[in-house]
Amino acid sequence: MAIDTPALxxxxxxxxxxxxxxxxxxxxGGVALRPHAKTHKMVEVAALQxxxxxxGLTVAKLGEAEVFVDxxxxxxxxxxxLIGDTKLERLVALARRARVAVALDSLExxxxxxxAGAEIRVRIEVDTxxxxxxxxxxxxxxxxxxxxxxxxxxxxxxxxxxxxxxAEDLAAATHEAAVKMREAAASxxxxxxxxxxxxxxxxxxxxxxxxxxRPGTYVFQDRTQIAHGAATPKDLAAFVLATVVSRPAPDxxxxxxxxxxxxxxxxxxxxxxxxxxxxxxxxxxxVRASEEHGIVAVPPGASLRIGDQVRIVPNHVCPVVNLFxxxxxxxxxxxxxxxxxxxxxxxx
Amino acid sequence: MAIDTPALxxxxxxxxxxxxxxxxxxxxGGVALRPHAKTHKMVEVAALQxxxxxxGLTVAKLGEAEVFVDxxxxxxxxxxxLIGDTKLERLVALARRARVAVALDSLExxxxxxxAGAEIRVRIEVDTxxxxxxxxxxxxxxxxxxxxxxxxxxxxxxxxxxxxxxAEDLAAATHEAAVKMREAAASxxxxxxxxxxxxxxxxxxxxxxxxxxRPGTYVFQDRTQIAHGAATPKDLAAFVLATVVSRPAPDxxxxxxxxxxxxxxxxxxxxxxxxxxxxxxxxxxxVRASEEHGIVAVPPGASLRIGDQVRIVPNHVCPVVNLFxxxxxxxxxxxxxxxxxxxxxxxx
Numbered sequence: 001m002a003i004d005t006p007a008l009x010x011x012x013x014x015x016x017x018x019x020x021x022x023x024x025x026x027x028x029g030g031v032a033l034r035p036h037a038k039t040h041k042m043v044e045v046a047a048l049q050x051x052x053x054x055x056g057l058t059v060a061k062l063g064e065a066e067v068f069v070d071x072x073x074x075x076x077x078x079x080x081x082l083i084g085d086t087k088l089e090r091l092v093a094l095a096r097r098a099r100v101a102v103a104l105d106s107l108e109x110x111x112x113x114x115x116a117g118a119e120i121r122v123r124i125e126v127d128t129x130x131x132x133x134x135x136x137x138x139x140x141x142x143x144x145x146x147x148x149x150x151x152x153x154x155x156x157x158x159x160x161x162x163x164x165x166x167a168e169d170l171a172a173a174t175h176e177a178a179v180k181m182r183e184a185a186a187s188x189x190x191x192x193x194x195x196x197x198x199x200x201x202x203x204x205x206x207x208x209x210x211x212x213x214r215p216g217t218y219v220f221q222d223r224t225q226i227a228h229g230a231a232t233p234k235d236l237a238a239f240v241l242a243t244v245v246s247r248p249a250p251d252x253x254x255x256x257x258x259x260x261x262x263x264x265x266x267x268x269x270x271x272x273x274x275x276x277x278x279x280x281x282x283x284x285x286x287v288r289a290s291e292e293h294g295i296v297a298v299p300p301g302a303s304l305r306i307g308d309q310v311r312i313v314p315n316h317v318c319p320v321v322n323l324f325x326x327x328x329x330x331x332x333x334x335x336x337x338x339x340x341x342x343x344x345x346x347x348x
Numbered sequence: 349m350a351i352d353t354p355a356l357x358x359x360x361x362x363x364x365x366x367x368x369x370x371x372x373x374x375x376x377g378g379v380a381l382r383p384h385a386k387t388h389k390m391v392e393v394a395a396l397q398x399x400x401x402x403x404g405l406t407v408a409k410l411g412e413a414e415v416f417v418d419x420x421x422x423x424x425x426x427x428x429x430l431i432g433d434t435k436l437e438r439l440v441a442l443a444r445r446a447r448v449a450v451a452l453d454s455l456e457x458x459x460x461x462x463x464a465g466a467e468i469r470v471r472i473e474v475d476t477x478x479x480x481x482x483x484x485x486x487x488x489x490x491x492x493x494x495x496x497x498x499x500x501x502x503x504x505x506x507x508x509x510x511x512x513x514x515a516e517d518l519a520a521a522t523h524e525a526a527v528k529m530r531e532a533a534a535s536x537x538x539x540x541x542x543x544x545x546x547x548x549x550x551x552x553x554x555x556x557x558x559x560x561x562r563p564g565t566y567v568f569q570d571r572t573q574i575a576h577g578a579a580t581p582k583d584l585a586a587f588v589l590a591t592v593v594s595r596p597a598p599d600x601x602x603x604x605x606x607x608x609x610x611x612x613x614x615x616x617x618x619x620x621x622x623x624x625x626x627x628x629x630x631x632x633x634x635v636r637a638s639e640e641h642g643i644v645a646v647p648p649g650a651s652l653r654i655g656d657q658v659r660i661v662p663n664h665v666c667p668v669v670n671l672f673x674x675x676x677x678x679x680x681x682x683x684x685x686x687x688x689x690x691x692x693x694x695x696x
Contacts, residue, residue, distance in 0.1 A: 004434040006695050038639065060640045080604075080640060081593045083655050086352040105594050108654040132641050133594040133602045162638065245429045246453050246481040254481045256428075260670060261695050264612035290510065291386065291666060292408045292428060292695070293480050306456040307431050318639060322608060323670075325693055345673055347354050347609050347640070 003335065005243040005309060006257040008324040010339070012331045014237035015219060016048065022201065022218045023052040029205025029213075034058050034077060036196060036216030039318045041343035042327065043071030045219055056099070058196065058214045062087055063346030066094060071342065075099040077123070079158060079196070079214070081109045081133070087348070088116035095119040103158055105135050107146050114150035121155040122147055123192065126184045128177040129163040137180045141187035156192025157184045158214070164200045165268050170228060174203035182209040199230035222317040223278065227269035239280055239311040240320060241328070242294065244304050253304045255286070255294040257312055262289060263319035280311040351683065353591040353657060354605040356672040358687070360679045362585035363567060364396065370549065370566045371400040377553025377561075382406050382425060384544060384564030387666045389691035390675065391419030393567055404447070406544065406562045410435055411694030414442060419690065423447040425471070427506060427544070427562070429457040429481070435696070436464035443467040451506055453483050455494055462498035469503040470495055471540065474532045476525040477511040485528045489535035504540025505532045506562070512548045513616050518576060522551035530557040547578035570665040571626065575617035587628060587659040588668060589676070590642065592652050601652045603634070603642040605660055610637060611667035628659040 003009070026033035032055040037046055046057055046068055056075030059065045065076045081104045082091055091113075094100055101121040104110055113120065124144055127134030135143055144154045159181055167173035177195060185191040195204040196214030198221075204213050217224075220238035221231035242257035262277050276289040279296065288295040294312070298304055314320040321327070322344055329337040351357070374381035380403040385394055394405055394416055404423030407413045413424045429452045430439055439461075442448055449469040452458055461468065472492055475482030483491055492502045507529055515521035525543060533539040543552040544562030546569075552561050565572075568586035569579035590605035610625050624637040627644065636643040642660070646652055662668040669675070670692055677685040 002433070004432060004696050081654075083591060083593055084352060085350070105596060106654055109593070112655075127596060131597075131600070132636075132638065132643060133596055135596065243431060245431055245457070248453060248475060248481055248483065249479075252479070256695075259611070259613070259667060260693075263607070264614075264667070265607070266612075288480075290480065291670075295480060306429075306454055307460075319607060319612070322639075323693065323695075345608075345671065347604075347671075348352050 003241055003328055005241050006261045007241040008321065008327040009239045009241045009311065010220070010327045010329045011237045012329045012336060014235060015045065018219050018221065018235055018237055019048045019052050022215060023054070025202050025205050026213060027053065031205045031210055032212040034194070034212055034214050035219070036079070036214050037064060037068055037343070039216035039321065040219050041321055041341045042339045043068065043342050044339045046071060046073055055212070058216070061346055061348065062090055062094070063348050064343040065100065066090070067343040067346065069094060069098040073098065077101045077103070079103045079160070081105060083109055083112060088112060088118065091120065092116055092118045101155060105133050107143065110147040110150055110152060114152055120152070122152045123156050123158045123194065124154065124184070126157050126159040126181060128159040128161050128180040130160060132160070132162065134159060137184035140184040144188055154188065156188060156194060157181060158194040158196065160196050161200055162197060164197055165228070166270060168270070170199050171203045174200040175207065178204060178207035178210055185209070198225055199228040217317060220317045223313050223315045224268045227267055227272055236280070236313055238317050238321065239313060240277070242310055242312055244306050244308045244310065247304065247306055250300055251298055253296040253298050253302070255296060255310060255312070256292065257294045258289045258292045260291045261320065261323050262286070262294065262312065262314055263316065263323065264289070265316035265319055267315045275315070277312045277314050280313050286312065351589055351676055353589050354609045355589040356669065356675040357587045357589045357659065358568070358675045358677045359585045360677045360684060362583060363393065366567050366569065366583055366585055367396045367400050370563060371402070373550050373553050374561060375401065379553045379558055380560040382542070382560055382562050383567070384427070384562050385412060385416055385691070387564035387669065388567050389669055389689045390687045391416065391690050392687045394419060394421055397567070403560070406564070409694055409696065410438055410442070411696050412691040413448065414438070415691040415694065417442060417446040421446065425449045425451070427451045427508070429453060431457055431460055436460060436466065439468065440464055440466045449503060453481050455491065458495040458498055458500060462500055470500045471504050471506045471542065472502065472532070474505050474507040474529060476507040476509050476528040478508060480508070480510065482507060485532035488532040492536060502536065504536060504542065505529060506542040506544065508544050509548055510545060512545055513576070514618060516618070518547050519551045522548040523555060526552060526555035526558055533557070546573055547576040565665060568665045571661050571663045572616045575615055575620055584628070584661055586665050586669065587661060588625070590658055590660055592654050592656045592658065595652065595654055598648055599646055601644040601646050601650070603644060603658060603660070604640065605642045606637045606640045608639045609668065609671050610634070610642065610660065610662055611664065611671065612637070613664035613667055615663045623663070625660045625662050628661050634660065
């Protein structure tokens, strides 16, 4: 297997196992699964998720929604407030081709959507503790009433409980978010109540009142998910294949994977060391990185030689995928496909 | 001017002024200017640099070299050790079309180059204190002899004195690197002695024995360069244009520029606060960011409203450019061009 580096490597067997496991967890919990496609950005992976029973997809941006609808997805949630004439025109066109929902947390965005006349459903974004976007649970009823008065269909509430990444007890953090979401949805009959994050997904699926989960990272997993106990090393399905290009010192190896392919995202877990990923086979961390250089701390006598290839486990796989135009899909030592990262870089 | 966001905005007037100023600094110091094109990744910017007298370009990767040679550049330094059959085949082909030099710090890479039979020049990479790749100054003579014995033409030495970013005194750090480079080049007659980094460029141009400088970031500048006194806010020529999409709290605004367009690179200066950029007009920092959300800390009573557009100054502009497919070039309030980021994502 001769693959030029750096390359984004996907383990096809593990990917399918991860897709099946989360689909089963959603079924067992009696909730809908609407995976966040921002992790993989590939129509081939979306197809696997939909075949496994996903109710639809979640995306962050309109451009991503367009790619996945083009790719055959018929039901998409854009978990992001859309504003601006260009975007609203595209949204109206997209809503003619697929079932589209959008998240919002303000009357300003709702007014713009209503004026544009898009055939869409609306979800109120709730801040359950991350303090990013979203209204507080107690403010949902009033906003939902005002949005409905504009003629928009409010189908439910959604949150990204990103605060769980800082929590010591994931189950407790998920429960706390679910309690807030039940409060948020209290005034809405038959509301979709949607929580989204990979480490909380299995807990959320079993919380009363939750009707939908939106995990993303589970398809590939990464070092952050392992740090939170949401994955084991055997679940890892995406790596950066890199080559050792320099051995300037006995305790240092340079690989051709820096922040231009690994991103600068740190491991997102309390107390985690600052590094840029680690070599899969040995656990040796990339202790420093610049754009094209990963600097690996190696033990004395390490056999890493110039020209050797290594697989690097990303800290956070989503931005890593976004830095590649294509992924090399392998099964064992065999390359079986190349998939285009079709929604790469679509920030609009 | 209606520009959909997030967008990479280039101030054409400031870009030209930055290009002219660095060209003048090199001329005044009597050194060659070989700008690092990884910052801009655009053939239009390369053309401005070459028109202003640059001796050639520096790139990090072979794929970047191919783009700039395609775009008309006739002399390119690939400041990275090349290894692997695929890359060597491409290098041989490229060397038939342009004058190509490559950096290396090992006999392994030199042997592969010699076997491939590429018509190239070689520069020995020297570690002057960054402790990334590179041989120590005292080891250059021996390696250069062995490389020459393989039939390769060793034209000189190069370093990236990245350690200067951690230095308190840029002039002193540059001098220290220059001293090491003179030692490194002592055995090489008529050697190219090349230093590369934006904050040290003006000092390096005046150091005895230095024959070439390779600054990159100077074309656009960024917050890191301002922190080091290598730029002022009036030199900033690249911004991320973003829209306020949520105002969830009086002290918080959410803009549609997160790490997917700003990267996660922190300000690279001793003691700098952790943030993800700052709004140009007000200085308000993005105190947190996720992939699609920039979280701006705003003072009470701030007039930022949903739908407002803001210009964000990147901490480190190079990875930001790499996250866009095109740049919007403006002069004052007028859009004058769209330039393709032709070398985006070319890590191989």
